[in-house]
Each structure stands twice: as C-alpha cells, then as structure tokens.
Amino acid sequence: MEKYLLEMIGISKSFPGVKALDNVNLRIKPGSVHALMGENGAGKSTLMKCLFGIYSRDTGSILLEGKEINFVSSKDALENGVSMVHQELNQVLQRTVMDNMWLGRYPKKGIFIDHKKMYEDTKKIFEELDINVDPKSKVATLSVSQMQMVEIAKAFSYDSKIIVMDEPTSSLTEKEVAHLFKIIKKLKDRNCGIVYISHKMEEISVICDEITILRDGQFVGTKSLDGITTDEIISMMVGRELTQRFPPKTNIPKETILEVKNLTAKDNTSIKDINFDLKKGEILGIAGLVGSKRTDILETIFGIRERIAGDIILHGAPMKNMTSLEAIKNGFALVTEERRATGIYSQLNIEFNSLISNMEKYKNKLNLLENKKMKTDTQWVIDSMRVKTPSHRTTIGSLSGGNQQKVILGRWLLTEPNILMLDEPTRGIDVGAKYEIYQLMLDLANKDKGIIIISSEMPELLGITDRILVMSNGRMAGIVNTKETSQEEILKLASLYL
Numbered sequence: 001m002e003k004y005l006l007e008m009i010g011i012s013k014s015f016p017g018v019k020a021l022d023n024v025n026l027r028i029k030p031g032s033v034h035a036l037m038g039e040n041g042a043g044k045s046t047l048m049k050c051l052f053g054i055y056s057r058d059t060g061s062i063l064l065e066g067k068e069i070n071f072v073s074s075k076d077a078l079e080n081g082v083s084m085v086h087q088e089l090n091q092v093l094q095r096t097v098m099d100n101m102w103l104g105r106y107p108k109k110g111i112f113i114d115h116k117k118m119y120e121d122t123k124k125i126f127e128e129l130d131i132n133v134d135p136k137s138k139v140a141t142l143s144v145s146q147m148q149m150v151e152i153a154k155a156f157s158y159d160s161k162i163i164v165m166d167e168p169t170s171s172l173t174e175k176e177v178a179h180l181f182k183i184i185k186k187l188k189d190r191n192c193g194i195v196y197i198s199h200k201m202e203e204i205s206v207i208c209d210e211i212t213i214l215r216d217g218q219f220v221g222t223k224s225l226d227g228i229t230t231d232e233i234i235s236m237m238v239g240r241e242l243t244q245r246f247p248p249k250t251n252i253p254k255e256t257i258l259e260v261k262n263l264t265a266k267d268n269t270s271i272k273d274i275n276f277d278l279k280k281g282e283i284l285g286i287a288g289l290v291g292s293k294r295t296d297i298l299e300t301i302f303g304i305r306e307r308i309a310g311d312i313i314l315h316g317a318p319m320k321n322m323t324s325l326e327a328i329k330n331g332f333a334l335v336t337e338e339r340r341a342t343g344i345y346s347q348l349n350i351e352f353n354s355l356i357s358n359m360e361k362y363k364n365k366l367n368l369l370e371n372k373k374m375k376t377d378t379q380w381v382i383d384s385m386r387v388k389t390p391s392h393r394t395t396i397g398s399l400s401g402g403n404q405q406k407v408i409l410g411r412w413l414l415t416e417p418n419i420l421m422l423d424e425p426t427r428g429i430d431v432g433a434k435y436e437i438y439q440l441m442l443d444l445a446n447k448d449k450g451i452i453i454i455s456s457e458m459p460e461l462l463g464i465t466d467r468i469l470v471m472s473n474g475r476m477a478g479i480v481n482t483k484e485t486s487q488e489e490i491l492k493l494a495s496l497y498l
Contacts, residue, residue, distance in 0.1 A: 008060065014058055
C-alpha cells in the first residue's frame, strides 16, 4: 500500500453564491515534488487555505503522516510541520531579515531576545541554502527576488514536513530559478513533501514528480509527470484542447501613433535617452534582464517618474504627462507589475475597482454618481473579461490572481485609451487566462490602439509582439523585428551594457 505524507480526502468548501471546492483529493508522497495546477479560480488557493486552517472545510478529512489533523490557524500549521511560501509576500519591510525569519518565535536568553543566536541561526540557514543576504539588513532594502529567497529560508527553518510553494519563481531570474531548484532538491533529500503551485509548464516538467489538476473546484485527476505531455496537462486544466498557446496574429501595424524621443528620468540610476515609436495596431514588447529598468520607461511615460529630458508625442502633439491623472486624460493606461501593491484596492469590491480610473464619466449634471451606468459598466467588465465572481459586490481581494488581473484590464479599457501599457500582465496567470489576455491585446490592436508589453517570459514576447525593444542597464540596446529575431539575439542585446 502506497505511503503518503499528506492526504486531503473529499474536501469541500462553499461560500455564499459559490461552491469553491467539491470533493477534492490531494495526496503527497514523502521526498516528492507534487504540482498543483488549474486555471485561476479552480480552487488551488482555497484548498491550501483549508489545509492551513485559514478556512474551515465543510466536508472531508486531512491526514498528516497517517494522523487526522484539523489546524485552526496558520500558526498551528507551522508548529506542526506544514509551511507555505506565498506568491504575494507579506513581510515587515522596516524590520531586519532575521526579525522576519523568527517573528513570533524569537530565541530568548531569560526574558530578553537572544539577538546573537538569532543572527547565527539565520546565517547558518543562509549558508546551507547558499543565500547571499545579510541577516541584519532591512527587508525594505532587498530586491523582490531576495525577499522571495528569505521566505523560502523561513519555511526551511521550521524543519517542515510539507512545504507549499505558490508561484515561487514569479519574481526570479533564470539563475535564481536554478538556485531555487537546488534548494528544492535538498528538501527532497530531507524527505519533505513539496506542493508546487505554478502556471509555468517548463518548470513543472523539470522539477515535479506528480501533478494534481483542479477545474472549477473539482478534482480532475492525479498523474505521474513521466510521459505526460504539455498538451494533455492543458486539456485537463481547461476542459478542452488548447492547440496554440498564442492566438493567430491578425493585427496590421499602420501609421505612427506615439513617438518617444530622448526620454530621460530624473533619477540618475534610471533610464537615459530612450527613443522609439509605436504604430497604430502594433504590439511592442520590452525585454531585458531584471534591473534593466524596463518598468521605468512606462512609469516615466505615465507620469509616475519625473522626466528631466525628452518628448512624448501622441498623434503629433506633445504630451506633458506630469502626473498619472494627466496621462489618463491624454489617453494612456498602465497595468502595473505588482497588482496587489499598486493595482487593486483589495478590501473594496469589484465595482469600485472596475470604475475608479473613470469616475468622472459617471457624474450627472448635478455632479452625482449615476448608479445604473456604474452597474452596467461593472457588468461589462465581468462579462467581457470573463471574471469568475459571485457578484459585482464581491471584495476583489477574495478573487484569484488571474481574476484580479482581468478586473484591472477591464478598468483600463473603460477609459478607452489610445496607448495601453502592460507590465508583466500574465504573471501568475494560468494558460487559459493568458490566451484570453493575448486575444484581448490583439482585438485592441485591431481597433488601432497602440500596445506596449513588458514581459520576462521570452516565449510570450516572441509569440504576441510585432517588435521588441531591448533594455540593458537603463539604456536602450536595440529594437528588433519579432519575426526576424531569436531568443539568443535578445539576450545578447540585454547584456550589452552590463
């Protein structure tokens, strides 16, 4: 008989208006990496919250090493050998790395915190995992990828039997991903069971042993990854065959809509002398390594960063774009990279999050808001973006990451922009939702909109764009035609000014 480290059997969970989980099973073997996959809203996060005691399950049982458990909080789970590395990092930014590592369980010397032991214990774990971070540095000074590594080290420090990793590579470079995989190998050697939640097919095939797939809150099946194809996984996830990862290119770039000349940000460590144009109906990609200042281009165009030189010309007319509000009025829209930090109002409902960038549109002659029009537009966002939600009054923070991203896209489309700028729009989003976003971009391009997309996924840039601008250390390394370029040429350009 097969021995399992963790068994979740017949788990069901309902919320008002929606059955989030319906008789779901998950079984994890010791010393294995088990992929948990499904479209956004399939129930992956809800299942893990039932494991951690964040949600109480309606039916089903959970067994850890053969013994039935019922954690009442995440603290309870951690103390019993179950930990999680969250996709959305929730660290105390103004405290040190070692404070964050041992928060709630500080080593003591009498009644006082033993700072020396805390430092030494942190240093020892970092050395074992080959993490090059000073335990005494403030978390706020770290890069996102370093913060991610600290969270992984924290999970490691609990000596956990089960570690859940939710999109652990979403902010990591290829080199850092390879480092993470080495850490996972060490955890496997310790006989840990790892639940690996990811939408990146390439990673799943490299690091995972088995895969469990959920669809619409239901258990589809568990398979060994030995011999299963990517197409089979996608078919199980979406309930239909997805023969292409990208929709066929139907857009035809026309005359120039936007000119950016000698764009330079005020910050000396930011961008300098950026020059490019964007045509009607064109999708322009921006590539570059982490730290190449890709995001700075969009933030400077959008008025978030102050520019000290350069011109932004739309339809032949110069645009000041001194603030983001002015940029919106001038027909620019920006979907930011960190949706939780800068994209959504997580405690407010879908209606508010859909309409906030366009509130002037809903005022009548008495300067009062027209509820009927607001409800109509919110419903348009939900329907056209295929947002899975019980109601427009649902809190956006309770939606899956992909559904949050769809609401944000819908919000900006309501402003009817001429230029839509997207920073990592498909990060942490499943393959089905990605296809829908790609199709949406092509539909907008076919309506003569200009689109700029930043992406760290090379297949995405090569699959959806017409041209690619390559950044290197704050400077423009070149622009290439997508049909005529290769991944090698782009990486060579990205390393030009390092």
